[in-house]
Amino acid sequence: MSFNLATILRESRRAHPDKPLCHLGELSLDYRQVDELSGRIAAGLRGLGLRPGDRVAVQLPNIPQFLFAYFGILKAGLIMVPLNPLLRAPEIAYHLTDSGARLLVTFETFAEEAVKAAAEVKTYVVNTPGSDARPAGTLSFDELYGADDETIAPANADDTAVLLYTSGTTGRPKGAELTHFQLYMNCTVAGELFGFRPDDVGLAVLPLFHVFGLSSVLNVAVRFGGTISLVPRFEIGPVLDALERHRCTVFTGVPTMYFAMLRADTAGRDLSALRVGVSGGAAIPGEVLRAFEDKFPGVVILEGYGLSETASTATFNVSAEQRRIASIGRPVWGVETLVVDEDGRPLPPGPEHVGEIVVRGHNVMKGYWNRPQATAEALRDGWFHTGDLAYADEDGYLFVVDRKKDLIVRGGYNVYPREVEEVLYTHPAVAEAAVIGRPDERLGEEVVACVALRPGAAATAEEVTAFCRERLASYKCPREVRFLDALPVGPTGKILKKELRA
Amino acid sequence: MSFNLATILRESRRAHPDKPLCHLGELSLDYRQVDELSGRIAAGLRGLGLRPGDRVAVQLPNIPQFLFAYFGILKAGLIMVPLNPLLRAPEIAYHLTDSGARLLVTFETFAEEAVKAAAEVKTYVVNTPGSDARPAGTLSFDELYGADDETIAPANADDTAVLLYTSGTTGRPKGAELTHFQLYMNCTVAGELFGFRPDDVGLAVLPLFHVFGLSSVLNVAVRFGGTISLVPRFEIGPVLDALERHRCTVFTGVPTMYFAMLRADTAGRDLSALRVGVSGGAAIPGEVLRAFEDKFPGVVILEGYGLSETASTATFNVSAEQRRIASIGRPVWGVETLVVDEDGRPLPPGPEHVGEIVVRGHNVMKGYWNRPQATAEALRDGWFHTGDLAYADEDGYLFVVDRKKDLIVRGGYNVYPREVEEVLYTHPAVAEAAVIGRPDERLGEEVVACVALRPGAAATAEEVTAFCRERLASYKCPREVRFLDALPVGPTGKILKKELRA
Incomplete structure (x- = not known):
């Protein structure tokens, strides 16, 4: 019963060692190279005394070293903790402490x-080609390469492979424990659903530190022996270049990426290899979907739904024939979903029966790292409570009505208001703060801070914004600050965001 | 991460509820019926107070009730303990006590x-159609059906689903703990290897209480949404009838079954649907394989290897192009094998480097039920020690030489019984042959041949010995030949050397 997720790499390498696994611009690496280089990272990690179950944090953009680190960590039986490169020092420190990471791999x-945060954690830096600039006290990633080593540490199927931090509904980020089995099943089931074949080339522009990119792009491609084209950040020029140069067949993205592709000038470009678009992260409007398919004939967009805790796909629209536009589809193989009322009772179909989506199956996390109470709240009888509101139609297709009450989805990124509010509350002039989303054409939602100042204190919108920028990743920062005399509160003193939104 | 093996039934039922899952003579049951009836058994078992992790023993031939019981037990989160119908009362008692089974399902x-053995265990009896004969104190299987119930109990991937009793090398039978994950992976990987498709019809004549029938026939068919034709025992007439009537495409069997098919008169029968033969349980001689493919054009025989503890497939010959005759093939997806010496060191390829096969991967059992010491001996660093002796060729194909325990050491020389048996089988008068060792004061062990002659044929011990001397080194030749009417065989047709030695 031992199974290590790194088996997906080893078996695809056995099947075709010389096939490219990833491209980055003009650079290509085949399956043998990625298997060997990740084996050397595994050897290096073992050589440092890391033992199965130890955590290693990785804060890298979509570059080949992400793959070496990821599969190396898995092969050594360690737990991978992917971090968003945009995190600021206090955030990095929190993630390292909470996960108990013994080592950090980061980027120049x-x-x-990172160094401000990781004082007590050994830090290895990946440099850009030609550079060897590193802060004092850090080591070069190249020093992590050990000797050739084919060993893959045996793991139980239910052992944790990846700790994926997510804020969930409330509070500070929690590490969702994703198991070898769960991640294996998810990429297998998802890849089959959108028909990923060994000759497919997936565009990897979704960040690999996020569950959507990690599972639905990287793992799917490796599981089925295909290729990915790495793009370190979403900019339309490089994306179009990658699509064209590597003849990408599968585009996996969030709606904002589809908007950008729609607006882009693609005249003279040969994007004819593209055959499927996988959309998730937020609802893709029907008009966008149709316009995209008109602009790129032969492409079908399939929309799915998932969360970090469901690693990643929970529901999916299987094909052009079976999909329902504006629906997130139906549960995938081996996954059950229900729409339940506040007491956990299943609701009948129909748009008038909106309830919370709960999910059970192979795709659900083991729990939140060191958070028994949060785990018990999220997982009841094996059902994961998503906090997302939806209804089902007669055929079991789910329609999400509202992404959780308070969650803001800005350009595909989750912004958790409480986290921003906690920063605002540390500002000396701020008495009360509430963060809400307001609709935005381009990004889906924009972050808005509603603030009441302390009596006699003064602050400008620019000042508040700058204060946030120092402490939070840019995408989380409010773009608009509204000053109110006082925030509306309910009977228990809770700020009423509903009223703020209205 | 919850996953119950019964998901394979539920998902195939969702995909095509009206498709036949099993035939038995003129009777057919579709996916909806099997899902519903097994759901009612699950409800009945829950109603009796059985709780997840409790064991239920099932002693049934290949009839639809086996499926209702099996999937019902899984759906209720219980552990299935399949028993060989041929067991005698003291053996049944041993299995019930050792597994702690709370309930026994048996056949008229x-x-x-069974009743002699199961005094303290509630016993439910499946009757033949039209009969209701039951020993006093037993209940009818029909009383186990509860109300309609769609519930599938959540299980962890690493939870035990089936306790499969196996004698292993020594001692009393031990229960190999096969997990939900292990059985899921095995039927998925094996079915893909022999290309099992939804329109395939598998012949289910291998006993379903045995791992080969359970995993490679029943689970494979259900996983891929195909059909099986149940044949309760191997008799050539009913087998040919089933193959013809249900247009079976896949024949899964042990070599003795292939022998019988070869000898059978099939004139006037339309067996043209048959496309693949899966062989395992023992080595299939190259001549038998070729003769079979000559007799049934369009059929390719693919040989694999596995044990109860590897549930079932560990290695396989993938296709007519890639197979090597007389080899058991190479490890399947996600499985590693090594050939190791007595100190556990991997041996290089080549027929001169015979060692024990060890296996690691998703297909290996969790351990032996309540046998920590036997488990520690069998599983070291995740490697399961098979007790089978083999060598590998340069391309990784494995060739089994013999069972470790069957090895005869005569005057310091290793004699592999299988090699001697292969010579005996080429003697025109020999129908069945088995070679065993008997204790000898001077040489340690002496070589003994046990032989059953073909009807009407005659041969003397001297003749047989002389025949061997012409073809084998002197130290390998039997010094004694025992003639028997028939050799004792186990449930899958394997010759029982244990009994011959006694």
């Missing part, structure tokens, strides 16, 4: 920020 | 024997 560009 | 024909 973020290294200064 | 075996019920008297």
Whole structure:
């Protein structure tokens, strides 16, 4: 019963060692190279005394070293903790402490920020080609390469492979424990659903530190022996270049990426290899979907739904024939979903029966790292409570009505208001703060801070925004600050966001 | 991460509820019926107060009730303990006690024997159609049906689903703990290897209480939404009838079954649907394989290897192009094998490097039920020690030489019984042959041949010995030949050397 997720790499390498696994611009690496280089990282990690179950944090953009680190960590039986490169020092420190990471791999560009946070954690820096700039006290990623080593540590199927931090409904980020089995099943089931074949080339522009990119892009491609084209950040030029140069067949993205592709000038470009678009992260409007398919004939967009805790796909629209536009589809193989009322009772179909989506199956996390209470709240009888509101139609297709009450989805990124509010509350002039989303054409939602100042205190919108920028990743920062005399509160003193939104 | 093996039934039922899952003669049951009836058994078991993790023993031939019981037990989160219908009362008692089974499902024909054994275990009897004969104190299987119930109990991937008793090398039978994950992976990987498709019809004549029938026939068919034709025991007439009537495409069997098919008169029968033969349980001689493919054009025989503890497939010959005759093939997806010496060191390829096969991967059992010491001996660093002796060729194909325990050491020389048996089988008068060792003061062990002659044929011990001397080194030749009417065989047709030695 031993199973290590790194088996997906080893078996695809056995099947075709010389096939490219990833491209990055003009650079290509085949399956043998990625298997060997990740084996050397595994050897290096073992050599440092890391033992099965130890955590290693990785804060890298979509570059080949992400793959070496990821599969190396897995092969050594360690737990991978992917971190968003945009995190600021206090956030990095929190993640390292909470996960108990023994080692951090980061990138030249973020290294200064990381070093502020990771004083007690050995830090390895990946440099851009030609550079060897590193903050004092850090080591080069190249020093992590050990000797050739084919060993893959045996793991139980239910052992944790990845700790994926997510804020969930409330509070500070929690590490969702994703198991070897769960991640294996998810990429297998999802890849089959959108028909990923060994000759497919997936565009990997979704960040690999996020569950959507990690599972639905990287793992799917490796599981089925295909290829990915790495794009370190979403900019339309490089994306179009990658699609064209590597003849990508599968585009996996969030709606904002589809908007950008729609607006882009693609005249003279040969994007004819593209055959499927996988959309998730937020609802894709029907008009966008149709316009995209008109602009790129032969492409079908399939929308799915999932969360970090469901690693990643929970529901999916299987094909052009079976999909329902505006629906997130039906549960995938081996996954059950229910729409339940506040007491956990299943609701009948129909748009008038809106309830919370709960999910059970192979795709559900083991729990939140060191958070027994949060785990018990989220997982009841094996059912994961998503906090997302939806209804089902007669055929079991789910329609999400509202992404959780308070969650803001800005350009595909989750912004958790409480986290921003906690920063606002540390500002000396702020008495009360509430963060809400307001509709935005381009990004879906924009972050808005509603603030009441302390008596006699003064602050400008620019000042408040700058204060946030120092402490939070840019995408979380409010773009608009509204000053109110006092925030509306309910009987228990809770701020009423509903009224603020109205 | 919850996953119950019964998901394979539920998902195939969702995909095509009206498709036949099993035939038995003129009777057919579709996916909806099997899902519903097994759901009612699950409800009945829950109603009796059985709780997840409790064991239920099932002693049934290949009839639809086996499926209702099996999937019902899984759906209720219980552990299935399949028993060989041929067991005698003391053996049944041993299995019930060792597993701690709380309930026994048995068949009319075996019920008297079972009742002697199962005094303290509630016993439910499946009757033959039209009969309601049951020993006093037993209940009818029909009383186990509860109300309609769609519930599938959540299980962890690493939870035990089936306790499969196996004698292993020594001692009393031990219960190999096969997990939900392990059985799921095995039927998925094996079915993909022999290309099992939804329109395939598998012949289910291998006993379903045995891992080969359970995993490679029943689970494979259900996983891929195909059909099986149940044949309660191997008799050539009913087998040919089933193959013809249900247009079976896949024949899964042990070599003795292939022998019988070869000898059978099939004139006037339309067996043209048959496309693949899966062989395991023992080595299939190359001549038998070729003769079979000549007799049934369009059929390719693919040989694999596995044990109860590897549930079932560990290695396989993938296709007519890639197979090597007389080899058991190479490890399947996600499985590693090594050939190791007595100190556990991997041996290089080549027929001169015979060692024990060890297996690691998703297909290996969790351990032996309540046998920590036997488990520690069998599983070291995740490697299961098979007790089978083999060598590998340069391309990784494995060739089994013999069972470790069957090895005869005569005057310091290793004699592999299988090699001697292969010579004996080429003697025109020999129908069945088995070679065993008997204790010898001077040489340690002496070589003994046990032989059953073909009807009407005659041969003397001297003749047989002389025949061997012409073809084998002197130290390998039997010094004694025992003639028997028939050799004792186990449930899958394997010759029982244990009994011959006694």
